Amino acid sequence: MKRDSVPGFRLNPDTLRCSKPIDRSFRLGLFRAVQLQRTFLKWAGGKTKLVSVIRGLVPTDAKRLIEPFVGSGAVAINLDFPAAILADGNADLMGVYRELQRGGKRFMAQCERLFTPDANSAVVYYERRAEFNTTTNRRRKAALFVYLNRHGYNGLCRYNSRGGFNVPFGRYKAPGFPAAPMAVFHDRLARCELQAADFRPIIAAAGPGDFVYCDPPYVPASATANFTAYSKTAFGPIEQADLAKACRDAALRGACAVISNHDNSTTRALYAGADERHELLVGRRISCRPGGRTAVPELIVVYRPRRQKRGAASAA
Numbered sequence: 001m002k003r004d005s006v007p008g009f010r011l012n013p014d015t016l017r018c019s020k021p022i023d024r025s026f027r028l029g030l031f032r033a034v035q036l037q038r039t040f041l042k043w044a045g046g047k048t049k050l051v052s053v054i055r056g057l058v059p060t061d062a063k064r065l066i067e068p069f070v071g072s073g074a075v076a077i078n079l080d081f082p083a084a085i086l087a088d089g090n091a092d093l094m095g096v097y098r099e100l101q102r103g104g105k106r107f108m109a110q111c112e113r114l115f116t117p118d119a120n121s122a123v124v125y126y127e128r129r130a131e132f133n134t135t136t137n138r139r140r141k142a143a144l145f146v147y148l149n150r151h152g153y154n155g156l157c158r159y160n161s162r163g164g165f166n167v168p169f170g171r172y173k174a175p176g177f178p179a180a181p182m183a184v185f186h187d188r189l190a191r192c193e194l195q196a197a198d199f200r201p202i203i204a205a206a207g208p209g210d211f212v213y214c215d216p217p218y219v220p221a222s223a224t225a226n227f228t229a230y231s232k233t234a235f236g237p238i239e240q241a242d243l244a245k246a247c248r249d250a251a252l253r254g255a256c257a258v259i260s261n262h263d264n265s266t267t268r269a270l271y272a273g274a275d276e277r278h279e280l281l282v283g284r285r286i287s288c289r290p291g292g293r294t295a296v297p298e299l300i301v302v303y304r305p306r307r308q309k310r311g312a313a314s315a316a
């Protein structure tokens with residue numbers, strides 16, 4: 001099917017801006033045209049593939065990006081906002097961004113020194129993992145996080161019940177130091193406020209002119225699937241419901257809020273009241289089959305800003 005023949009969907013090839021709500025499923029191949037900036041961290045659920053779609057949903061008058069689940073920053077680094085609040089519940093991750101923001105080239109050099117060929121061994125990896133779990137030196141911990149992210153299994157970020165990082169060695173041939181994407185991210189951080197926090201207070205700060213992009217841990221794709229990783233605390237049905245409400249409230253205060261998640265009966269019920277619902281098929285790696293890929297149905301919902309009378313209170 002040709003791009004412009006997808007029913008209900010028109011695409012401006014220059015900006016890949018959606019000219020009307022996407023009301024049909026379509027293949028991601030449509031969006032390959034734009035050169036995207038890579039992230040320097042590997043992160044489960046990274047959103048590089050959805051950047052073009054998300055970019056098309058940004059209101060023209062949006063002035064600030066708020067990303068409460070920033071992860072590797074795939075969206076933040078590819079959207080050009082004059083200001084941003086980047087936040088995540090994972091304090092180790094935000095510690096890396098903070099050290100990069102403060103230390104710049106000095107911090108990058110400290111990270112790069114950990115990427116020697118002899119450090120790509122299980123012995124060194126487990127020594128450094130143990131050091132990461134005990135050190136109180138924030139800069140050293142952040143540098144070790146970058147090393148573990150690139151040398152650990154699948155770039156996972158997983159903790160045991162005591163909060164210890166417990167991802168096994170990844171057995172990569174030669175993990176390279178991500179100098180170029182790290183330098184780009186450092187430049188971008190000059191315009192960003194960083195917060196290691198739960199999503200609720202972060203979204204509560206959104207108002208007119210803000211574009212809130214939420215990429216939470218997804219609801220399980222099916223009754224048998226269950227994904228948890230990034231942090232020491234769970235993200236269950238209460239968090240999913242609180243997120244939907246926080247985004248509705250943000251729109252009532254004048255912000256635009258966009259959320260991505262699996263497309264299933266749970267999320268359709270959760271977001272039944274959204275202003276737009278976009279259905280997508282996204283190519284994803286299947287963890288149980290090396291090199292295996294499948295197209296996963298995803299949902300992007302949008303709450304458009306409500307113009308409020310001055311002094312009106314936020315309603316649910």
Ligand SMILES: C[S@@+](CC[C@H](N)C(=O)[O-])C[C@H]1O[C@@H](n2cnc3c(N)ncnc32)[C@H](O)[C@@H]1O
Nearest residue numbers: 045046047069071072074089090198199215230
């Ligand atoms: C799907 S990932 C985001 C991926 C990101 N969009 C990217 O491109 O890399 C979900 C993120 O939510 C964070 N998270 C989990 N629970 C949270 C909470 N209660 N508040 C804020 N962030 C949370 C995780 O640490 C993780 O980084």
